Amino acid sequence: LGLEGRIAWAGWLPAEAALARAAAEADVNLVLLQPGEANHALASPHKLFDGMACGLPAIVPDFAVQVAEVATAAGCGLATDVTDPAAIAASVM
Numbered sequence: 872l873g874l875e876g877r878i879a880w881a882g883w884l885p886a887e888a889a890l891a892r893a894a895a896e897a898d899v900n901l902v903l904l905q906p907g908e909a910n911h912a913l914a915s916p917h918k919l920f921d922g923m924a925c926g927l928p929a930i931v932p933d934f935a936v937q938v939a940e941v942a943t944a945a946g947c948g949l950a951t952d953v954t955d956p957a958a959i960a961a962s963v964m
Contacts, residue, residue, distance in 0.1 A: 872960055893925050899963055900927040902942075903953045906934050913937065923947055930962045 881892065893900070900922030904914065912935050919938060922929055929948030931938045942948030951962040 874960070890921055890925065893922065893927065897922075897925070897927055900925075900929040900948075901959070901963075902929055902931045902938060902948075903959070904932050904935055904938070905953060906932070915941070919948075930959060 879896075881889075884892065900918065902916060902919050902922070904916065906912065914935065915937055919929055919931065919941065923945065927947075929942050930953075931942045931948050931950050932953040933939055933950040934953075939950035943950060949962045952958040
């Protein structure tokens with residue numbers, strides 16, 4: 872899809888540095904929890920709320936009902952099938 876030059880892997884960063892970098896550099900917050908773990912379906916990940924605080928739109932898993940509800944109700948994200956790379960790419964575009 873020609874995205875190689877638009878994605879950079881930062882590796883692990885301390886929370887403060889990650890938030891600062893996200894606020895300055897990111898265009899979207901990818902919350903790509905995968906199905907199969909009960910915690911992933913029920914979690915309310917800090918990553919979603921940190922991204923919201925930075926004003927980033929989010930792509931969230933459609934199977935994680937609470938996460939999807941928060942993102943869509945707040946008007947800050949799209950719920951998608953995170954097991955399908957094409958669906959993720961379409962949501963980002």
